[in-house]
Amino acid sequence: MKTVEKTLQNLVKEALAKAFDHEAEEVHIEVPGDRTHGDYATNVALTLASVFRKNPLKIAQDIVEELPACDTVEKVEVKPPGFINFFIDKSVLLGVVKDILTKGRDYGKGEKKSGHINIEYVSANPTGSLHVGHARGAAAGDALARIMKKAGFRVTREFYVNDGGNQIEALAQSIAARYAQLFQREAEIPADGYHGKEIKEIAARIKAEHGDRFLEEDGREHFRTFGVGHLMRNMQEDLAAFRVAFDVFASESTLYEKGEVEKTLETLKNAGFTYEKDGALFLRTTLKGDEKDRVIVKSDKTYTYLLPDIAYHKNKLERGYDKLVDILGGDHHGYIPRLKAGVEMVTGKKGVLEIDILQMVRVLQNGEELKLSKRSGKAITLRDLIDAVGTDAVRYFFAQHSLNTHMDLDLDLAIRQSNENPVYYAQYAHARICSIFRKAEEKGLDFDLSFENFRTLSGEKTFDLVERLAWYPTLIQEAAQKRIFHKIPAYIHRLAQSLHSFYGAVIVLSENKRERSERLMLLEAVRIVIADALALVGVDAPEKM
RNA sequence: GUUCCGGUAGCUCAGCAGGACAGAGCAACAGCCUCCUAAGCUGUAGGUCGGGGGUUCGAAUCCCCCCCGGAACGCCA
Numbered sequence: 329m330k331t332v333e334k335t336l337q338n339l340v341k342e343a344l345a346k347a348f349d350h351e352a353e354e355v356h357i358e359v360p361g362d363r364t365h366g367d368y369a370t371n372v373a374l375t376l377a378s379v380f381r382k383n384p385l386k387i388a389q390d391i392v393e394e395l396p397a398c399d400t401v402e403k404v405e406v407k408p409p410g411f412i413n414f415f416i417d418k419s420v421l422l423g424v425v426k427d428i429l430t431k432g433r434d435y436g437k438g439e440k441k442s443g444h445i446n447i448e449y450v451s452a453n454p455t456g457s458l459h460v461g462h463a464r465g466a467a468a469g470d471a472l473a474r475i476m477k478k479a480g481f482r483v484t485r486e487f488y489v490n491d492g493g494n495q496i497e498a499l500a501q502s503i504a505a506r507y508a509q510l511f512q513r514e515a516e517i518p519a520d521g522y523h524g525k526e527i528k529e530i531a532a533r534i535k536a537e538h539g540d541r542f543l544e545e546d547g548r549e550h551f552r553t554f555g556v557g558h559l560m561r562n563m564q565e566d567l568a569a570f571r572v573a574f575d576v577f578a579s580e581s582t583l584y585e586k587g588e589v590e591k592t593l594e595t596l597k598n599a600g601f602t603y604e605k606d607g608a609l610f611l612r613t614t615l616k617g618d619e620k621d622r623v624i625v626k627s628d629k630t631y632t633y634l635l636p637d638i639a640y641h642k643n644k645l646e647r648g649y650d651k652l653v654d655i656l657g658g659d660h661h662g663y664i665p666r667l668k669a670g671v672e673m674v675t676g677k678k679g680v681l682e683i684d685i686l687q688m689v690r691v692l693q694n695g696e697e698l699k700l701s702k703r704s705g706k707a708i709t710l711r712d713l714i715d716a717v718g719t720d721a722v723r724y725f726f727a728q729h730s731l732n733t734h735m736d737l738d739l740d741l742a743i744r745q746s747n748e749n750p751v752y753y754a755q756y757a758h759a760r761i762c763s764i765f766r767k768a769e770e771k772g773l774d775f776d777l778s779f780e781n782f783r784t785l786s787g788e789k790t791f792d793l794v795e796r797l798a799w800y801p802t803l804i805q806e807a808a809q810k811r812i813f814h815k816i817p818a819y820i821h822r823l824a825q826s827l828h829s830f831y832g833a834v835i836v837l838s839e840n841k842r843e844r845s846e847r848l849m850l851l852e853a854v855r856i857v858i859a860d861a862l863a864l865v866g867v868d869a870p871e872k873m
Numbered sequence: 874g875u876u877c878c879g880g881u882a883g884c885u886c887a888g889c890a891g892g893a894c895a896g897a898g899c900a901a902c903a904g905c906c907u908c909c910u911a912a913g914c915u916g917u918a919g920g921u922c923g924g925g926g927g928u929u930c931g932a933a934u935c936c937c938c939c940c941c942g943g944a945a946c947g948c949c950a
Contacts, residue, residue, distance in 0.1 A: 354890090356890090360893080361893090361896085362894090365893070374891090374931090407893070408893080409930080490950070493950065494950070609948095619876080627948060630948090633950050637950095657944095658877075658945080660945080660950095661877045661944075661945060662876070662877075662945045662946050664877090685877075687879075688943070688944065690943080728898090730886090732878060733879075733886070733887095734880095734942085734944090735885085735886090741884095741885090741899095748898090749898095749912095750897090756913075757913095759912090760912095760913080765909095766909095767910090771909090818887065818888095818897080821897070821898080822897090825897090828914065829914070829915090831913075832913070873912065
């Protein structure tokens with residue numbers, strides 16, 4: 329079924345062509361907040377006023393005069409300063425209910441788009457547990473991936489494991505120190521080491537398995553691999569509990585083993601993008617818009633992190649993706665120009681890499697800021713959050729806020745208010761509908777969900793619901809294309825609100841079977857969309873609360 | 874000093890490819906369960922959209938300057 333917006337867009341385009349000989353590529357259709365302004369409206373006349381240098385009101389009138397006749401549109405109005413308001417035929421509007429019942433959870437799915445997108449998120453170093461910042465990235469990336477898939481994009485979700493480099497060495501040394509301490513040996517965690525309690529756990533496990541073996545022989549290799557393995561498993565468990573999944577875990581050390589980092593270095597050198605200075609090798613990232621050139625090989629001949637990162641992105645592209653999306657923390661924003669520059673040099677293509685920055689989450693407890701630091705081990709972990717607040721509430725909380733927002737997460741408040749979290753409002757709407765169906769069974773009220781046309785559905789509350797339902801496919805496309813997942817919770821909230829309001833005004837389980845059935849059809853459609861939308865942001869839709 | 878984000882109701886945040894009276898949640902106030910779950914509904918109150926210029930018929934939204942807060946500016950990752 330074609331959406332009403334599409335139909336209207338086409339009508340307006342036709343009218344524009346006839347009236348002004350004007351080709352409009354984009355006609356913006358919106359749902360007015362005020363019902364008296366129609367079911368749908370467009371501001372084309374306003375936007376064209378400056379182009380045509382004419383009174384927008386006049387333009388709107390001219391458009392309306394050339395508007396082709398159509399069964400969908402019942403009435404058209406022009407309102408100052410130049411809006412065109414459409415009143416849609418009620419039976420057409422109600423058609424969406426049937427459409428949803430037919431398609432089920434496929435309702436809102438977009439047409440298959442060409443191209444394959446790789447979206448990378450979390451990518452936490454395996455040197456400790458996932459903390460609150462990672463939680464935000466995880467919630468964002470996972471929601472985006474689900475939304476984009478729903479919208480018709482082909483998406484692969486990826487986690488980059490930084491299992492090479494200095495921080496892993498520091499991890500091994502930290503484990504070594506904890507291990508030695510278990511045998512009452514004097515040992516200190518190095519300055520750049522990690523103090524989290526999970527490091528102690530790792531040391532204890534190694535002791536349980538190998539006893540004092542590594543007091544004599546060098547255990548660093550084992551500490552490294554066991555430590556990384558253990559921490560990765562922990563992260564994956566936490567992510568699973570947070571309902572965040574990945575298709576690919578890509579490893580940095582594998583890139584080294586396969587010589588891809590070397591190869592990338594050669595490619596960059598051969599292309600003439602590098603030069604030596606002060607014993608180091610610089611990459612001319614300024615050629616591609618960076619503010620200064622960056623070292624990729626240090627004077628001690630080791631690499632900076634930029635080189636393997638370029639190699640990694642090159643590797644992603646070689647695996648066949650057409651577009652790469654990285655979701656990075658705000659502390660990496662300065663890193664964007666040089667990474668993009670490197671990727672451009674190595675691929676010769678501009679714009680294949682897009683980076684979304686998520687701002688930091690400030691955690692407050694007792695009104696005071698908790699400084700997060702993995703090294704000190706004083707972080708609030710994702711696991712802590714899930715245990716204290718719950719996956720549904722945390723996922724919804726993060727999903728509500730745009731990536732750009734600097735968020736304050738007041739832990740006490742979050743825990744105390746977990747019962748009045750907006751997520752429950754939406755979940756309750758879903759549970760409420762389920763409950764009505766249960767009630768119908770209990771009371772032995774039969775119903776039929778297969779009517780093709782509606783005879784009894786009417787009223788403002790009904791059409792509030794219907795119009796919101798009809799908007800869902802458009803919402804999915806917008807959220808996916810602009811990568812703004814926070815539209816979804818906003819939509820969910822409005823839909824739930826309409827449902828609760830409907831519930832308060834209408835007795836669904838009417839004595840009349842036809843009436844009862846039609847209302848249940850409407851509710852089932854609402855239930856499907858709420859459940860689907862909640863799933864897009866990783867939240868469950870309970871049948872009972 | 875430079876770059877990136879943010880500054881909207883008491884609090885947390887939407888709205889920002891310019892447009893119809895600036896919205897939601899929480900908090901506040903007043904009502905609503907003999908009726909399908911009151912984790913709900915109905916209504917009220919609450920805002921110089923950080924400040925100042927500019928562009929426009931029209932600016933929370935676009936441009937410039939300034940102020941405040943966060944972050945980043947490394948041959949660390």
